[in-house]
Amino acid sequence: MPDPPSAIPLLAWYDRHRRTLPWRGSGGGDPYRIWLSEVMLQQTTVAAVGPRYGRFLARFPDVAALAAAPWEDVAAEWAGLGYYARARNLHAAARAVAARGGFPDTEAGLRELPGIGAYTAAAVAAIAFNRPTVPVDGNVERVVARLLSIRTPLPAARRIIAPAAARFMEQEAPRARPGDFVQALFDLGATICTPRRPACALCPWRGDCAAQREGIQETLPAKSPKAARKRRHGLHFLARDPAGRLLLRHRPPEGLLGGMLEIPGAPWREDTWTLEEALPHAPLPGLPWALRAGIAHHGFTHMDLEMRLAEAAAPAAPAPEGMAWMEPASAQAALPTAMRRLFSLSEAPLAEGAGAVASGGTGARGARRKGISG
DNA sequence: AAAGCGGGGCT
DNA sequence: AGCCCAGCTTT
Numbered sequence: 001m002p003d004p005p006s007a008i009p010l011l012a013w014y015d016r017h018r019r020t021l022p023w024r025g026s027g028g029g030d031p032y033r034i035w036l037s038e039v040m041l042q043q044t045t046v047a048a049v050g051p052r053y054g055r056f057l058a059r060f061p062d063v064a065a066l067a068a069a070p071w072e073d074v075a076a077e078w079a080g081l082g083y084y085a086r087a088r089n090l091h092a093a094a095r096a097v098a099a100r101g102g103f104p105d106t107e108a109g110l111r112e113l114p115g116i117g118a119y120t121a122a123a124v125a126a127i128a129f130n131r132p133t134v135p136v137d138g139n140v141e142r143v144v145a146r147l148l149s150i151r152t153p154l155p156a157a158r159r160i161i162a163p164a165a166a167r168f169m170e171q172e173a174p175r176a177r178p179g180d181f182v183q184a185l186f187d188l189g190a191t192i193c194t195p196r197r198p199a200c201a202l203c204p205w206r207g208d209c210a211a212q213r214e215g216i217q218e219t220l221p222a223k224s225p226k227a228a229r230k231r232r233h234g235l236h237f238l239a240r241d242p243a244g245r246l247l248l249r250h251r252p253p254e255g256l257l258g259g260m261l262e263i264p265g266a267p268w269r270e271d272t273w274t275l276e277e278a279l280p281h282a283p284l285p286g287l288p289w290a291l292r293a294g295i296a297h298h299g300f301t302h303m304d305l306e307m308r309l310a311e312a313a314a315p316a317a318p319a320p321e322g323m324a325w326m327e328p329a330s331a332q333a334a335l336p337t338a339m340r341r342l343f344s345l346s347e348a349p350l351a352e353g354a355g356a357v358a359s360g361g362t363g364a365r366g367a368r369r370k371g372i373s374g
Numbered sequence: 375a376a377a378g379c380g381g382g383g384c385t
Numbered sequence: 386a387g388c389c390c391a392g393c394t395t396t
Contacts, residue, residue, distance in 0.1 A: 041391040048382050048390085082380025085393075117393045137391045155375080186391055195389060196385075223388095227377080256379065301379060337381060 001160075002148060004167050005208035007174045007181060013204035014184035019191070021046065022053050024183075031103040031128040032063045035093075038120045038127075039086050046190070052081060066091065067098035075259055076334040084260055084336070088253070089115025105129045127179040132169040135182055136162050139189025145221035146193060149210035153222035161221075229299070234307040235273035236265030236342055237282045237289060239314040245325040247283055247314065248335075256300070260336045263343065264323065268305060275310055283320060287312035291351040297371045298338035305338060309345040341371040 018024075023037035036056065040049045056077055060066040066074070071091060078087035093113040097103055104110050106129075111121040122135035134140065141154065144161045152160060168174050174181035192199045200212050211217040239247040249264040251257050266273050266281035275291050282289060289310040296307045319325050326334075332343060 038391060043379090043390055043392055044381080045383060045390050047384095080381075082382085083392085085379070089393080115393065119392055123391065135391075138389075139391070183391090190391085258379085299381085301381090302377075 001164060001167075002210075004144075004164065004171075005147065005205050007168055007171050009204035010184050010188060011173055011177070011181060014180060014187060017187070017191070018183070019046075019187050022050065029128060031105075031124060033057065034128040035103070035116075035120075035124050036090070038123050039090055039115060040081065042086060042120070043083060044081065048081070063094050063097050063103070066094040071259065072334075075261075076330075079260065079334050080337050080340075082337070084258055085254075086115055088259055089113075103128070105131075107131055107133050123182065126182045130178050132175045132178045134165045134168055134185070136165050137186070139186050139193075140165055140182075142195065142221055143185060143189050143193045146198075146211040146217050147205060147209050149214055149216065149220065151220070151222060153224045155224065157221060227302070229302060229304050230270075231304045231306070232268040232270065233272045234265050234268045234305065235275065235278040235281075236263040236307055236309055237278075238263050238309055238311045238343070238346060239284055239287060240311070241314050241325055242316055243325075244328065246328055246331050247319060247323055248326050248331055249283065249323045257336050257338070260339075261326075261331070261334050262336075262339050263309070265307070268303075272306075273308070278310075282310075283323060284312075284314055284317070287314055292345045292348045293351045294345050294348045295373055296338075296341040296345055297373060298341055300338075307338075307342045309342055309348075311346060344372060 023033055037049070037053060040053060040056070059073075059077055060069060069091070071088075074087055074091045075084070078084065081087075093115055096113055103124075104112070105125075107121045107125040110116050110124050111118070116124070119135045119137055122133040123137075125131035126133050126135060136144075136158070141158070141161050144150070144165050145157060148164055150157055150160050150164075168181070169178070188203070188205075192203050196218065198217055200206050200209070200217060203209065206212065209217065211220050241247070247264065248261045251260050251262050253259045264281075264283040266278040275289060279289070289312045292309045292311060294308075296309070298305045298307070332340060335343060
């Protein structure tokens with residue numbers, strides 16, 4: 001394994017070109033803010049986190065406030081961000097931190113908290129506590145794979161990349177400012193050493209990059225092929241009570257959309273559902289369900305989902321076990337994106353032959369936003 | 375080692 | 386229509 005290049009040119013570049021980001025502003029060094037940003041940024045782009053970070057911080061300004069909050073508030077604030085286990089773990093970790101009287105200030109201590117793996121422990125240790133460690137995220141994998149021209153495909157290449165990245169901390173300059181060094185690596189990967197069309201001419205390491213010398217930088221890192229996505233179908237039931245409230249159901253705490261709200265329905269399966277077939281899965285018996293036109297599409301990492309929506313007016317009644325009547329505005333805000341798309345079908349006309357309303361329309365007119373089709 | 379787990383932004 | 390993203394947890 002060749003020596004890594006000197007970190008000095010990278011740090012000099014960072015001092016001139018570092019990105020201005022919400023979690024780099026005032027309050028610097030606050031481990032709560034840095035931890036929150038790292039968790040939000042797990043598999044999530046800076047652009048997506050941007051508008052959500054300040055909002056979350058305003059609602060839960062410190063770890064004590066987050067620890068004291070009920071899960072429903074945390075879930076509603078996280079809704080739409082995805083990977084909801086992050087929110088569950090964030091909440092649990094906040095309670096653990098509050099109970100022990102503050103954040104652990106070492107990588108090993110941080111690693112014990114729920115939702116903190118090898119990457120996040122190293123990132124918080126370096127950025128919040130200036131511990132000399134190198135977190136390896138997608139940016140660092142790409143930068144190191146190119147610098148050293150590592151052709152082994154991911155994820156196997158991590159066995160080579162991680163120790164190579166760790167060797168940077170043998171140098172004096174990064175040890176003097178670990179937080180800046182690791183963020184310099186992130187910024188380099190995000191703005192110069194990008195997945196496609198990297199700006200090698202502007203790179204502080206342009207003379208040190210083995211892949212660039214070989215002209216293969218755009219092909220690295222190589223990746224193993226991933227499995228194909230399955231397709232599943234659902235039919236869901238939206239009941240409205242006389243006050244206009246919606247009947248929603250709590251999903252189980254673990255698994256897909258764990259701990260989040262949903263519009264109750266028949267289980268997702270390979271075959272499509274007919275309304276009659278799905279009727280036993282309706283949340284309330286004996287209602288005059290009418291199918292809406294259109295299908296809500298939602299792609300998860302491992303599954304493409306197509307959902308239809310039936311609606312009915314319900315008499316005033318207590319919500320069944322595990323469900324709740326909710327005002328439409330607060331309900332929609334607390335729903336994960338897949339369920340928001342499904343809910344938007346309620347603006348569509350009734351499906352052909354679905355009830356007393358004459359058809360003749362062409363489907364979900366006015367509902368052709370992303371994920372909706374007729 | 376592989377699979378489950380969201381959603382948005384960009385090409 | 387893919388690919389990628391400041392990954393973690395469970396099997």
